[in-house]
Amino acid sequence: MYGGVSRNKNALVVACLLVGVASLVVFALMGGGAAVNTLGGLISGRDGSTADARRTRTQETMPAGAPEIRLVGSRVSSVDANIAISGAGFNAGEKVDVLVAGQEEANRDIQHTVQTVDAREDGSVGDVVLPAGQQLSPGSYAVSLRGADSGRDVAGSFWVGKFLPYVLPSAYTGKPSEEIFITAGYFAPGETVQLSLDGPPSAEAPTYKANEAGDLETIQWTIPYVPEGKHVIYLTGEQSLVPMDIQFDVQGYHPWVSLSSYASQVDELVDFSGRGFAPWEQINVYLNDRDSSPIVVLNADNEGAFTRNRAFEATKNLQGDNTLVFVGQVSRVEATAEYKMLPSTPSLWLTSHAAPPGGWVGFIGRGFLPHETVHVYLGSDDTAEEVLTLLAQDDGSLQNAGDFTVPFGQSGVLTLTAVGEKSKVPVSTNLEIMTLRPWMRVDPGGGPVGTQVRAEGHDFLGGEEVALYLGADQSSPLATATADNQGGASVGPVAIPDGSKGRVLLTLVGQKSGAKATGSFDVVATGQ
Known part of the structure; x- marks a missing residue:
C-alpha cells in the first residue's frame, strides 16, 4: 500500500506476484436503461437476462446512482500480494456476491465466488480481501460485485504478472528542480503507469505507457519543490495496481548571502552576492519586514548564485540595526544579513576661533556625506538663524569653506552650528568676538x-x-x-x-x- 518501502536493490528484482489495479468501471443501472457490462458474460455465464429481470423487480427499492467498485492492490511480501475489493450503490443489508473470473490457462475459463457479504446501511461493501498471489496464476482477471436482491452488478479488471515490477532511479537523493532518470519494468503489457510522490496518484499525475514486454521507457523526472527530507516515489499501473515504491531523500536549499559592507552611512551603496538558491529563481530582498514590498528583486543564475553591484543605497530614514532578508520565490528558502546604519559623526573647526566684529572666518570640517549641502546657523537652538550654505567635498570634508563675517553689535562668544542636509547630525563650534584695541x-x-x-x-x-x-x-x-x-x-x-x-x-x-x-x-x- 502507499507508504510502503521498496525492497528493490538492483535490476534483478525478486520475482513475485503482481496484483492488478482496478480500472473503475461504472455502470448505469437506473432510469430503465440496460446495464453495459463488457464482462457480464464471462462472470455470469449467461446472456444477462436474469440480471435484467432482477433489476426490473427491485428497481423501486434500489438506491439512487450507479453501483461502484474499487480495487486496491497491496504487497503482502516480496512474493505475495492481495486485492482489496470494495464498492457502493447496493440495497441496505442485501447479500452481495463477490465473483472473480478470468483465463488462467489457454482455452480454460475460471469462475468462482470469492465471498458473499452483507451490504452496509449506506449500501456500501468492503473490504473483501482476495489473496490473488496465492490463488491465481498470471493473466487477466475480472472481479464483480452482484446484489442478490437488487440485481445490481459492477465489474473491474486486474492483471496478475509473473514478476513483481522493478523501479530503479539514477539517484536516491537530489534537490528540487534537479532531474533524475527512472528505469522500470515488469508491468502489465501496454498498461498506463502513473508516477506519484508520497501517496496515490492524482488526476494530474504524469503517466507513462508500458510496452508489450511491460517495460517503460526511461523516465526523466524533475524533483518537485517539496519539504526537505525523506519521501517516497510510487509507480502504479492501472491494471497491475500494486504500487512500487522507492525511498527518495529530497535535499533542501541552504543559501547564504554577503554584503560589500555591513555598516555604512547615508548614501553609501552596498553590493549583494549570494549562492545556494534554486537555479533561475527570482529572489526578493526585504528590509526588516517580510510582509513589506521588496526593496530589490534579483535573479539567480543556473547555479543558484547572484551578484548585484550597487544594489542597495542607505537612506537618511534608515537607522540603527537592520536585517536584509533574501527569499527565493520558488524554493521559498531564505537567507539573512545584518546591516547597521552608522550615525554620521561630523566635526567642525574655524579658520580662526577669535575675530572682531566685522571680521570673517572660514570653516574646516570632516565626516559629512560626500557632496551633501551643509547649512550653517548662528546659534544652536530652535531660534538659530541660517547664515551660510556650504558644500561637502568628495570625501565629506570642508576645506576652508565659506566666509562668515562677524556681525557688529555682538560681544562675547558666538555659537556656529553646521547640519548636513542628508546626514542631519548637527555639530557646533564657538567663535570668540574680539574687542578691538587700536x-x-x-x-x-x-x-x-x-x-x-x-x-x-x-x-x-x-x-x-x-x-x-x-x-x-x-x-x-x-x-x-x-x-x-x-x-x-x-x-x-x-x-x-x-x-x-x-x-x-x-x-x-x-x-x-x-x-x-x-x-x-x-x-x-x-x-x-
Whole structure:
C-alpha cells in the first residue's frame, strides 16, 4: 500500500506476484436503461437476462446512482500480494456476491465466488480481501460485485504478472528542480503507469505507457519543490495496481548571502552576492519586514548564485540595526544579513576661533556625506538663524569653506552650528568676538601751528574706513584712510590749525567697528 518501502536493490528484482489495479468501471443501472457490462458474460455465464429481470423487480427499492467498485492492490511480501475489493450503490443489508473470473490457462475459463457479504446501511461493501498471489496464476482477471436482491452488478479488471515490477532511479537523493532518470519494468503489457510522490496518484499525475514486454521507457523526472527530507516515489499501473515504491531523500536549499559592507552611512551603496538558491529563481530582498514590498528583486543564475553591484543605497530614514532578508520565490528558502546604519559623526573647526566684529572666518570640517549641502546657523537652538550654505567635498570634508563675517553689535562668544542636509547630525563650534584695541602714533609729535602731521593707526578692523578728528569734535573729520588687512591706517597729512595752543588731542575712529585710538600734538610757540 502507499507508504510502503521498496525492497528493490538492483535490476534483478525478486520475482513475485503482481496484483492488478482496478480500472473503475461504472455502470448505469437506473432510469430503465440496460446495464453495459463488457464482462457480464464471462462472470455470469449467461446472456444477462436474469440480471435484467432482477433489476426490473427491485428497481423501486434500489438506491439512487450507479453501483461502484474499487480495487486496491497491496504487497503482502516480496512474493505475495492481495486485492482489496470494495464498492457502493447496493440495497441496505442485501447479500452481495463477490465473483472473480478470468483465463488462467489457454482455452480454460475460471469462475468462482470469492465471498458473499452483507451490504452496509449506506449500501456500501468492503473490504473483501482476495489473496490473488496465492490463488491465481498470471493473466487477466475480472472481479464483480452482484446484489442478490437488487440485481445490481459492477465489474473491474486486474492483471496478475509473473514478476513483481522493478523501479530503479539514477539517484536516491537530489534537490528540487534537479532531474533524475527512472528505469522500470515488469508491468502489465501496454498498461498506463502513473508516477506519484508520497501517496496515490492524482488526476494530474504524469503517466507513462508500458510496452508489450511491460517495460517503460526511461523516465526523466524533475524533483518537485517539496519539504526537505525523506519521501517516497510510487509507480502504479492501472491494471497491475500494486504500487512500487522507492525511498527518495529530497535535499533542501541552504543559501547564504554577503554584503560589500555591513555598516555604512547615508548614501553609501552596498553590493549583494549570494549562492545556494534554486537555479533561475527570482529572489526578493526585504528590509526588516517580510510582509513589506521588496526593496530589490534579483535573479539567480543556473547555479543558484547572484551578484548585484550597487544594489542597495542607505537612506537618511534608515537607522540603527537592520536585517536584509533574501527569499527565493520558488524554493521559498531564505537567507539573512545584518546591516547597521552608522550615525554620521561630523566635526567642525574655524579658520580662526577669535575675530572682531566685522571680521570673517572660514570653516574646516570632516565626516559629512560626500557632496551633501551643509547649512550653517548662528546659534544652536530652535531660534538659530541660517547664515551660510556650504558644500561637502568628495570625501565629506570642508576645506576652508565659506566666509562668515562677524556681525557688529555682538560681544562675547558666538555659537556656529553646521547640519548636513542628508546626514542631519548637527555639530557646533564657538567663535570668540574680539574687542578691538587700536592705538595710534602722531608724527611729528610737536611743533608750531601749521605743522603737517600724519596719524598712524593700528589694530583697526581690516578694510574699514578710519577717520581723523581734532579734539572731541567728531562732526567733521580732518582726513580719512582705509585700513589694510592688518587693521593699519595712515591718515593725513593734515595741518595743525591756527590758534591751537598747548597739547592738541587727535582721535582716529573706525567707521565700521567704532573703535577709537587717541594721540596728541604739542604746540610750540614760535621763537621758543
